[in-house]
Amino acid sequence: MYPVYRFLFELQEISLLIWRSFVNLRRRPRYPGEVLRQMDLIGVGSLPIVLLTGFFTGGVLVLQTFPTLEYYSIQSEAGRSVATSLIRELGPVLTALMVSGRIGSAISAELGSMVVSQQIDAMRAFGTNPIRKLVAPRIIALIFMLPLLTIAADIFGLIGGGVVASLIYNQETHVFIASVRNGISTSDLVGGMIKPFFFGLIIGAVSCHKGLSTTGGTVGVGRSTTNAVVIASIWVIIFDFFLSKALHFVLDMGPI
């Protein structure tokens, strides 16, 4: 199959999976326990890596930008710089990439293994719809947990930035905090919270689709897992660009 056809076919399959997941939410039986379990696995389970990523990203942002800001004698704006970058871009994108690596791979590997060991067939044979039981809870959990993880990453990023500004560049903490407060607007916060919803949908749909379309035994599971992480990560980055542009237009965001 030509790459363009394959791309369009995959896009169609992923769109159908998302559509079926949401349609199935209205039908019984529902699986609230499975949604909660996935939320715990995705949200609580990913918290440590997301907090570490956020903390050190905030820290390195200040570490790299502070000397430049100092050169122009605007080092008091370090907080604004790190807050805007983190909340608008780095927080949502880095959190999504970390979750894509950790959860996207896990979902794809789990569903792929279930496919090759006929567990998905068994589920269907015993009257359970795998989209309702497996796919919908994972997508829902990702859509709800990714924004929360992003908030946690943003907060720890700001703390990381503050710690670096204070300990390495001896900036007064209240200067940093004041700069952060002046730097972020409501539209930044809203924009930064809208993105993770879409990223959660992308990661969930791509990894579930890749897992369920696994063929070729255990080698196929490995291939699906790699593809799920790579494709979800690329889509997060591509979609982030267009989403940022759309949010700039819709929320009328100002310059950094």
Place this chain on the structure above:
Amino acid sequence: MLSESDEQGTVFDEEEPGKYLEDAVDEPSRVRPAIEFRDVHLSFDDVTILNGISFSVRKGETKIILGRSGGGKSTIIRLVLGLLKPDSGTILIDGEDITYYNEEQMMGVRQKIGMVFQEGALFDSLSVFENVAYRLIERGVAYEEVEPEVRRMLRFVDLEDAIDKMPDELSGGMRRRVGIARALIGDPQIVLFDEPTAGLDPPTARTICELAIKLRDLQDVSSIFVTHEMNNLRYLSSEYATVDDEGKVIFEKEGEKLCLINTEVMMIRDGQINFSGTDEKLEHTDDPYIRTFIYGK
């Protein structure tokens, strides 16, 4: 089921020995095949998998499907379950045309069918209890009713002690037996066996065949038994299960006393039915392909 004498009572009536037979003949559901394929075709890309398959499985009958690996045997089972759709032809389950049923409609049909998968296909993340109870839990049956049913099924496959174990703690044979218990819960009237003895040692394979015989003879279950092992064919087509005076299940060989008419053999070759009939007819056939398959030369 097996341990319930009241249910076995429907099979034998000592006061009126002929009554059951008369009832059976009069009952329309017995005349209607449990499974029926009419001229079913299926291809994947350019490869023909099934090319005009027609057969039926009567109520209480076991159809043994023989054939080489990759010859379309398991595909037939997947078509019965609606996991695949044919390119053309008609598939009927209990007289109901399911050929063009969608996934939601198939969910209702699948409630009547139990399926034993090749490698067991147990859910790794669930215990033996949860695996066997799966169908009932999904139907929303109360836990108080589920537990005795699960125990009854595990007793049937002689694995009650393994109820709290996880699938990875079980041997290959035990996994298949748990798979059988899972397939039988809810008392389905059709059970599909997809090479249930592949890769098992002869005594365990024999145990699994005995379970299939018990289902056929004591519970009137219709089944398709896909295999390529001749030992399975020998057991299933020459032995029957009955209950002795002490209420114990025993297996006897067919002979002068009883001739098995509820088991037929079907052989698939190149997507077509190469043979259909009794095991005796199969053994006496002159077809070189079948003789090679049976005798290995």
